[in-house]
Amino acid sequence: DGGITQSPKYLFRKEGQNVTLSCEQNLNHDAMYWYRQDPGQGLRLIYYSQIVNDFQKGDIAEGYSVSREKKESFPLTVTSAQKNPTAFYLCASSIRSSYNEQFFGPGTRLTVL
Amino acid sequence: GIQVEQSPPDLILQEGANSTLRCNFSDSVNNLQWFHQNPWGQLINLFYIPSGTKQNGRLSATTVATERYSLLYISSSQTTDSGVYFCAVEGGSGNTGKLIFGQGTTLQVKP
Numbered sequence: 001d002g003g004i005t006q007s008p009k010y011l012f013r014k015e016g017q018n019v020t021l022s023c024e025q026n027l028n029h030d031a032m033y034w035y036r037q038d039p040g041q042g043l044r045l046i047y048y049s050q051i052v053n054d055f056q057k058g059d060i061a062e063g064y065s066v067s068r069e070k071k072e073s074f075p076l077t078v079t080s081a082q083k084n085p086t087a088f089y090l091c092a093s094s095i096r097s098s099y100n101e102q103f104f105g106p107g108t109r110l111t112v113l
Numbered sequence: 114g115i116q117v118e119q120s121p122p123d124l125i126l127q128e129g130a131n132s133t134l135r136c137n138f139s140d141s142v143n144n145l146q147w148f149h150q151n152p153w154g155q156l157i158n159l160f161y162i163p164s165g166t167k168q169n170g171r172l173s174a175t176t177v178a179t180e181r182y183s184l185l186y187i188s189s190s191q192t193t194d195s196g197v198y199f200c201a202v203e204g205g206s207g208n209t210g211k212l213i214f215g216q217g218t219t220l221q222v223k224p
Contacts, residue, residue, distance in 0.1 A: 031210050042117075042199060042214030050210070058211060088154055097210030098203065099143050101161040107154045
């Protein structure tokens with residue numbers, strides 16, 4: 001089955017800890033994205049990658065880091081520097097960046113205790 | 114940057130009714146998508162529609178790029194249509210693929 005998977009579905013973290021959210025796609029898409037959603041809000045872009053071994057900051061990159069070592073994988077690390085990490089995180093991909101339809105994974109809900 | 118405004122913010126319908134959701138955007142766009150977010154948070158792709166008109170079953174959408182708006186029509190609504198509907202646009206130069214989301218329209222369909 002082609003698609004985008006994210007894990008875990010729910011994640012609890014203590015303050016001061018780094019956590020890594022997984023995003024994998026088997027759609028052979030070049031571009032991948034990480035968005036954050038806060039309650040009652042739309043999504044905002046954290047990081048994006050147009051091709052393997054390359055990524056760029058989005059609008060709210062502070063306190064986050066990413067890597068893109070493989071085409072199918074784009075993990076997001078939420079560091080202790082992120083002041084308000086509790087949110088819903090969604091990963092997306094598209095064939096190429098720009099002018100292309102984006103498809104989303106099921107999301108990870110992160111709660112900081 | 115581009116601003117995206119959706120209206121109405123909330124909508125309550127009786128099952129079987131029709132509705133129109135609107136998305137206004139402040140600049141020319143390369144891409145416009147409509148999504149339905151289900152109660153579990155999953156974003157379901159409804160339409161990829163930077164211009165023109167498309168139909169898919171009871172749903173249809175129209176984007177008038179020159180006037181900077183898009184409309185999503187839901188006919189004969191069902192309780193399963195409940196959820197949040199988002200419009201998202203990609204605009205400007207740079208070819209980043211970055212989507213700018215509106216605040217969403219929360220739809221509740223009552224049986």
